[in-house]
Amino acid sequence: MALIVQKFGGTSVGSVERIRNVARRVAKWKAAGHDLVVVPSAMAGETDRLIALARQIQALPDPRELDVVAATGEQVTIGLLAMALMDLGVKARSYTGWQVKIVSDSAHNKARIVSIDQQRIRADIHAGRVVVVAGFQGVDGHDNLTTLGRGGSDTSAVALAAALKADECHIYTDVDGVYTTDPRLVPEARRLRHVTFEEMIEMAGAGSKVLQIRAVEFAGKYRVPTRVLSSLTDPALPVEEEARSGTLITFEEDPHMAMEKAVISGVAFNRDEAKITVHDVPDRPGVAYAILGPIADSNIDVDVIVQNIGHDGMTDLSFTVHRTDYAKAMKLLKSQVQPHIKCRDVTGDDRIAKVSIVGMGMRSHAGIAAQMFRTLAEEGINIQMISTSEIKITVVIEEKYTELAVRVLHKAFELDQE
Amino acid sequence: MALIVQKFGGTSVGSVERIRNVARRVAKWKAAGHDLVVVPSAMAGETDRLIALARQIQALPDPRELDVVAATGEQVTIGLLAMALMDLGVKARSYTGWQVKIVSDSAHNKARIVSIDQQRIRADIHAGRVVVVAGFQGVDGHDNLTTLGRGGSDTSAVALAAALKADECHIYTDVDGVYTTDPRLVPEARRLRHVTFEEMIEMAGAGSKVLQIRAVEFAGKYRVPTRVLSSLTDPALPVEEEARSGTLITFEEDPHMAMEKAVISGVAFNRDEAKITVHDVPDRPGVAYAILGPIADSNIDVDVIVQNIGHDGMTDLSFTVHRTDYAKAMKLLKSQVQPHIKCRDVTGDDRIAKVSIVGMGMRSHAGIAAQMFRTLAEEGINIQMISTSEIKITVVIEEKYTELAVRVLHKAFELDQE
Numbered sequence: 001m002a003l004i005v006q007k008f009g010g011t012s013v014g015s016v017e018r019i020r021n022v023a024r025r026v027a028k029w030k031a032a033g034h035d036l037v038v039v040p041s042a043m044a045g046e047t048d049r050l051i052a053l054a055r056q057i058q059a060l061p062d063p064r065e066l067d068v069v070a071a072t073g074e075q076v077t078i079g080l081l082a083m084a085l086m087d088l089g090v091k092a093r094s095y096t097g098w099q100v101k102i103v104s105d106s107a108h109n110k111a112r113i114v115s116i117d118q119q120r121i122r123a124d125i126h127a128g129r130v131v132v133v134a135g136f137q138g139v140d141g142h143d144n145l146t147t148l149g150r151g152g153s154d155t156s157a158v159a160l161a162a163a164l165k166a167d168e169c170h171i172y173t174d175v176d177g178v179y180t181t182d183p184r185l186v187p188e189a190r191r192l193r194h195v196t197f198e199e200m201i202e203m204a205g206a207g208s209k210v211l212q213i214r215a216v217e218f219a220g221k222y223r224v225p226t227r228v229l230s231s232l233t234d235p236a237l238p239v240e241e242e243a244r245s246g247t248l249i250t251f252e253e254d255p256h257m258a259m260e261k262a263v264i265s266g267v268a269f270n271r272d273e274a275k276i277t278v279h280d281v282p283d284r285p286g287v288a289y290a291i292l293g294p295i296a297d298s299n300i301d302v303d304v305i306v307q308n309i310g311h312d313g314m315t316d317l318s319f320t321v322h323r324t325d326y327a328k329a330m331k332l333l334k335s336q337v338q339p340h341i342k343c344r345d346v347t348g349d350d351r352i353a354k355v356s357i358v359g360m361g362m363r364s365h366a367g368i369a370a371q372m373f374r375t376l377a378e379e380g381i382n383i384q385m386i387s388t389s390e391i392k393i394t395v396v397i398e399e400k401y402t403e404l405a406v407r408v409l410h411k412a413f414e415l416d417q418e
Numbered sequence: 419m420a421l422i423v424q425k426f427g428g429t430s431v432g433s434v435e436r437i438r439n440v441a442r443r444v445a446k447w448k449a450a451g452h453d454l455v456v457v458p459s460a461m462a463g464e465t466d467r468l469i470a471l472a473r474q475i476q477a478l479p480d481p482r483e484l485d486v487v488a489a490t491g492e493q494v495t496i497g498l499l500a501m502a503l504m505d506l507g508v509k510a511r512s513y514t515g516w517q518v519k520i521v522s523d524s525a526h527n528k529a530r531i532v533s534i535d536q537q538r539i540r541a542d543i544h545a546g547r548v549v550v551v552a553g554f555q556g557v558d559g560h561d562n563l564t565t566l567g568r569g570g571s572d573t574s575a576v577a578l579a580a581a582l583k584a585d586e587c588h589i590y591t592d593v594d595g596v597y598t599t600d601p602r603l604v605p606e607a608r609r610l611r612h613v614t615f616e617e618m619i620e621m622a623g624a625g626s627k628v629l630q631i632r633a634v635e636f637a638g639k640y641r642v643p644t645r646v647l648s649s650l651t652d653p654a655l656p657v658e659e660e661a662r663s664g665t666l667i668t669f670e671e672d673p674h675m676a677m678e679k680a681v682i683s684g685v686a687f688n689r690d691e692a693k694i695t696v697h698d699v700p701d702r703p704g705v706a707y708a709i710l711g712p713i714a715d716s717n718i719d720v721d722v723i724v725q726n727i728g729h730d731g732m733t734d735l736s737f738t739v740h741r742t743d744y745a746k747a748m749k750l751l752k753s754q755v756q757p758h759i760k761c762r763d764v765t766g767d768d769r770i771a772k773v774s775i776v777g778m779g780m781r782s783h784a785g786i787a788a789q790m791f792r793t794l795a796e797e798g799i800n801i802q803m804i805s806t807s808e809i810k811i812t813v814v815i816e817e818k819y820t821e822l823a824v825r826v827l828h829k830a831f832e833l834d835q836e
Contacts, residue, residue: 016474050494056434058501065504068512069497072490076468079487083476086483094486098516099561143517 002167003125004029007039007135007157011174012231013077014044023084024235025172026130030090032239035125037164039135039157040081042073047136060328063108067137067147070109071097074134074153082132092130095120097137097145102156104138104146107299111138111146112214113155116163133160151212158215162222169219169226171211176230177247178203178211180415181267185406188416192265194250202358202392203268216249223251263361263368264413267406271399273303274326274350275384277318278333281343283310290341291317294332300325304354304387304394318385320396326350352384353402356394357409369393375412381405420585421543422447425457425553425575429592430649431495432462441502442653443590444548448508450657453543455582457553457575458499460491465554478746481526485555485565488527489515492552492571500550510548513538515555515563520574522556522564525717529556529564530632531573534581551578569630576633580640587637587644589629594648595665596621596629598833599685603824606834612668613683620776620810621686634667641669681779681786682831685824689817691721692744692768693802695736696751699761701728708759709735712750718743722772722805722812736803738814744768770802771820774812775827787811793830799823 006029008022022040030036041047050069054061061069078094085092097104100120104111124131135153138146148155154171161169175183176191178200183189195203197220201213211228219226229246237245281287288307295302305319321329326348333346362368372393376383381404385396397405410416424447426440444456459465468487472479479487496512503510515522518538522529542549553571556564566573572589579587593601594609596618601607613621615638619631629646637644647664699705706725713720723737739747744766751764780786790811794801799822803814815823828834 016471019475053434053494053498054501057437057498058505062501062504065497065500065512067497068500068514069494072493075490075493076471076487079483079485080471080475082483082486083472083480086480087476094483096486096563145514145517 001033001035003035003037003164004168004170005037005039005157005161005164005166006170006172007153008041008231009153009171009173010041010044010046012172013040013042013081016080018231019077019080019084020087021235022081022172022231023088023090025231026085027088027090028235029239030130034239036130037121037125037160037166038081038130038132039153039160040074040077040132041135041153042077046073046076064144067108067111067145070147071134071137071145074136078132078134085130085132090130091128092132093124094132094134096134097156098139098143100133102133102138102159104140104148106140106142106144106146108144108146110149110299110301111140113138113148113159116159118163121160121164148214151215154212154215155218158218158222158224158226161224161226162218166224169224171215171226171228172231173228174230174232175228176233176245177228178266180265181406181410182269185269185403186267186410186416188410190415190418192247194248195265196360197249197251198391199265199358199360200249202356202389203266219249220251225249264357264359264415265361266358267409267413267415268356268358269402269406270354271402272323273320273352273354274323274348275318275320275352275396276326276329276333276346276348277316278337278341278343279316279345279347280314281317281341283313283315287315287341288317291333291337292319294336295321295329298328298332300329300332304385304396306385306387320352320354320385323350351399352396353399353405354394354396355402355405355409356392357413358392360391362391362393371412372409375408376405379404379408419451419453421453421455421582422586422588423455423457423575423579423582423584424588424590425571426459426649427571427589427591428459428462428464430590431458431460431499434498436649437495437498437502438505439653440499440590440649441506441508443649444503445506445508446653447657448548452657454548455539455543455578455584456499456548456550457571457578458492458495458550459553459571460495464491464494482562485526485529485563488565489552489555489563492554496550496552503548503550508548509546510550511542512550512552514552515574516557516561518551520551520556520577522558522566524558524560524562524564526562526564528567528717528719529558531556531566531577534577536581539578539582566632569633572630572633573636576636576640576642576644579642579644580636584642587642589633589644589646590649591629591646592648592650593646594651594663595646596684598683599824599828600687603687603821604685604828604834606828608833608836610665610683612666614778615667615669616809617683617776617778618667620774620807621684637667638669643667682775682777682833683779684776685827685831685833686774686776687820687824688772689820690741691738691770691772692741692766693736693738693770693814694744694747694751694764694766695734696755696759696761697734697763697765698732699735699759701731701733705733705759706735709751709755710737712754713739713747716746716750718747718750722803722814724803724805738770738772738803741768769817770814771817771823772812772814773820773823773827774810775831776810778809780809780811789830790827793826794823797822797826 135156
């Protein structure tokens with residue numbers, strides 16, 4: 001008998017029938033003798049609908065009020081899922097983030113979880129209930145509603161698993177595990193049975209979209225055994241079989257497993273970002289901070305940052321932000337940063353894509369970067385920015401080349417072969 | 419400079435453009451130097467959509483979880499309205515029921531307000547903000563979300579006005595005041611410039627749909643000057659002019675006003691109820707309680723109750739409940755009450771309508787009931803139940819005769835004439 005936190009994404013709860021299927025799946029685990037805490041996302045499309053409504057009212061929605069609106073999506077799902085469980089004769093109770101309570105900081109739209117009160121959840125588990133908790137949301141120290149940003153339900157689930165010291169965290173999604181790349185783009189993509197925590201961080205960060213990066217960080221920090229599973233399999237699949245499917249995120253590289261491993265584990269990509277370049281800034285200490293400090297203060301996450309060597313005492317600084325932050329970042333830079341640091345210009349481009357190759361094996365193999373760049377050059381794809389880490393190489397390219405780049409890299413690194 | 423609570427119904431906030439219009443109207447009152455607390459309903463159709471979703475999941479939705487789902491409608495509107503106000507340069511902040519907090523009892527789906535904490539609202543008013551509070555919802559003593567039942571936003575607004583000792587409570591709706599009857603049914607219907615609190619209670623109770631009865635009771639109990647206004651007039655109408663429009667609910671009958679008053683003020687009707695008859699119950703003390711006690715314990719409101727004189731030691735008891743409670747009430751009576759009191763049968767009909775004539779003048783005029791019954795008889799409309807009060811006569815008839823009955827009564831009592 002284990003305590004399991006199960007998270008279901010927006011597609012998995014996208015209709016009444018799908019919510020019933022989730023309830024059947026949860027009821028099966030409950031019947032097998034396990035304690036369950038279930039974290040559903042908003043019904044597919046609902047968060048987008050709510051944010052679109054807000055943007056029609058205010059071009060740049062007030063962050064506090066946007067959270068008030070956006071948090072309703074998950075609140076609807078927890079109520080419906082609790083009802084669906086009761087309809088199957090399973091005792092259940094729902095909680096919003098503030099009811100739990102899941103305390104976050106006050107960074108609206110992208111808040112971070114500070115603490116989770118276990119009292120109510122423990123009492124309900126003790127009373128034999130399945131506890132349904134709203135993902136994506138929290139409450140700050142002044143009772144303001146907050147949301148954790150896109151994919152935040154993953155973080156909610158893993159954070160709950162960590163706080164409750166759950167035996168496993170199951171992330172049910174519309175794919176059946178972590179793939180070498182997106183199978184919708186590359187039909188030859190293969191499912192990985194294991195992936196290391198480090199690889200997963202790099203792949204999530206590069207936009208593999210299976211699991212939110214903050215969720216993986218939480219899982220790593222608190223060593224929460226986390227499994228990515230499909231919500232599209234038969235809900236009546238025996239629990240033993242279901243427990244072996246999907247992709248398990250591992251924390252240490254098993255030497256035997258490493259032997260089998262390819263150099264590269266996957267190709268990730270992301271079309272959700274925009275590139276910003278600050279031109280001709282004085283090449284002296286403190287300039288990067290003068291540019292990125294105000295950006296950080298506005299709670300805009302910066303991803304890839306590139307600065308070339310200067311010329312004539314001047315240099316250019318480029319970086320990427322999420323597309324939803326693009327307008328805000330550009331406005332901030334033009335109105336506050338440009339007059340202050342006296343750069344020549346601030347330009348941007350929101351038609352870019354980020355493509356990365358990821359792999360633990362990269363550390364012990366030379367020439368991987370060269371092979372990546374040659375593969376792209378052979379297709380005439382220009383590389384606009386390059387950024388590297390121990391186990392990842394990322395390039396920024398024109399958005400229209402995304403599919404082509406992913407396909408040729410997947411083939412070049414033989415990811416289609418077992 | 420006054421403190422005004424303004425409530426806007428679902429139609430008034432039914433679209434982005436209408437929410438902007440509400441914001442313009444509120445901004446106008448703010449600019450005229452007033453302090454504003456604004457209570458919006460859910461966008462038109464939204465509460466119905468949410469309840470329909472819940473019913474698809476569970477035929478009789480769990481009351482606690484239904485409130486979790488239903489409360490999101492107003493939460494979306496408060497966020498959007500606060501944004502719309504900020505977009506006009508008006509400082510604003512939204513609060514859900516639990517954030518205020520508006521404490522209610524635990525009677526889910528039809529909770530009653532117990533207390534309202536003024537602290538946060540006062541602080542925001544002091545800071546020059548318009549405070550936007552979610553109607554229809556509260557929180558019980560154990561942090562469970564509750565809703566106040568249909569039309570509950572009216573009650574929220576008047577209760578807030580009472581708690582804050584507001585100078586006026588404005589109920590904006592899609593009609594421009596209280597009419598002698600529904601103008602959609604009877605084109606000759608006239609707007610009443612004043613209506614007494616007592617008449618309003620009877621008309622709201624009989625389903626005139628302008629203002630929820632509990633709201634009127636609150637207004638009466640705490641003497642909150644309440645004005646029913648149209649949200650469809652030009653938002654730029656000068657505040658002085660707007661303040662004179664609509665219908666003001668008065669508390670004492672002004673002798674001069676009484677002189678002018680007709681015998682009957684209005685014809686009200688309601689098609690939201692169902693009739694239940696318990697046949698052949700023993701005609702002895704305690705039987706009415708044995709039947710209606712369990713109904714009340716299940717938080718089902720009973721409206722008209724009729725019991726005829728008995729025959730052979732037996733009698734029939736009939737009463738009406740809201741149609742949404744019909745299935746629940748029938749089930750309860752058949753499974754719990756019938757075996758206990760050993761009545762012959764329990765039958766019901768949800769295709770009925772309730773039609774009432776209301777008027778303070780009725781007290782000093784004889785023959786009003788006779789005139790009402792004759793008017794209906796002349797049209798061949800059978801009366802199924804009759805119930806009377808000091809200033810109201812109510813009949814239950816077949817639903818299909820509703821429009822006809824209202825029209826002929828409106829004409830018979832000369833309500834079309836000033």
